Amino acid sequence: MKKLFFIVLIVIQYYTSFSQFSVKIVNENFNSNMMRWDVHQNESSEMQIQDGKYSLSGLKEGTAITSAVEVPHIQQSNYAISSSLIKVKGIDDNGYGLVWGSQDANNEYEFVISGNGQFKIIKWEQGNKIELLPWTYSTAINKWDYSKNVIKIQDLNHVLRFYINETYVAALNEQPLIGNRIGFVVNEQMNIEADYLIVENLTTIENEPVNHSLNAEISNVEFKGASSGDEIKYNETAKVEMLVTNNDSKAMKDIIVTIEPDETVNGLEFNKILMIDKLDANASQTLQLKIEANEEITSRNIGFTINMMNVKGEKLDSKRIYIKTIGISTMYEANNSNTQDNPNISTNQSKNSITSDTNKKKDKMDGCSKGCTTVGLIGLLTALILAVL
Secondary structure (H helix, E strand, C coil), rough: HHHHHHHHHHHHHHHHCCCEEEEEEEEECCCCCCCCCCCCCCEEEEEEECEEEEEEECCCCCEEEEEEECCCCCCCCCEEEEEEEEEEEEEEEEEEEEEEEEEEEEEEEEEEEEEEEEEEEEEEEEEEEEEEEEEEECCCCCCCCCEEEEEEEEEECCCEEEEEEEEEEEEEEEECCCCCCCEEEECCCCCEEEEEEEEEEEEEEECCCCCCCEEEEEEEEEEECECCCCCCCECCCCEEEEEEEEEECCCEEEEEEEEEEECCCCCCEEEEEEEEEHHHHHHCEEEEEEEEECCCCCCCCEEEEEEEECCCCCCEEEEEEEEECCCCHHHHHHHHHHHHHCCCCCHHHHHHHHHHHHHHCCCCCCCCCCCCCCCCCCCHHHHHHHHHC
């Protein structure tokens, strides 16, 4: 009976995923500690299993804590790791997430997110940090305390794919595993809870060859502002639309589109990486990029470069777009000129209402991991290309 149930389960998994099936080698729900997770309490950290969750707390400033267990049966290629994580409390400008391919805390990979909405991919080698992808903002991340996020790493056909809440956020060339330990990392003073950890070995049934053709293009790039076609104001949301076309006779996979400003930009939040999982032969897909402006935005014209490449780092196409931003001071000057003709509104009243907005708490956007370091936006594309080569 048990043997029959196992066969039925494999058949169900095969027909559900069509081109592949998986074998779960870890299905941890933290109802016990059979896998021997680190459980302790001291002045630097606290780790405990209770109520079906694994709680990890970093208590000391300037430290990072990790907890990982051996998974001896994980394959070197074609595997998936996923976990549901809750940020209970703590700082928002640092990382927490998954470690994998780990030998120890100084030799491992990390896929971390931050409370203020960024993610990062790191390799530690002999205690030296190698940024495979620097801090990158993503609207897929649920932010702040009590937020829940499902993060996933998938290695399939020699490509590493990264997902946040089922959104495909980044891809890299496959990296060799250093060790077979998998677990969690928490940086600085923060408390997180892991709801589950699933590790799967993937078996490809139909190994579809990856098309690395360069015959693709970006067209019809258009900025659509809320009140004007070429500008975005403080507290407004706009979007950039573009058409991506595969002109090849074969389907293309893992297309990376990056959006990089010419200069450092404060006050704009947008995804700097857009991913296309698959684009069929001679097909097109419309991409939409949402841009939000907050109180830090200033008035100026900003140029952006849109680059499209494959996972090997080969450039497919490039386009330019210019966006005009309108800051609080410019809006105040316009409002102030309008109040001169209205005897019921004083200049001081108008100014005070704007000033109260500028005194709102600003979001921190400089998340970091194992020692805070920030990376400029200009370095994003360079780091991504180096990582995939």
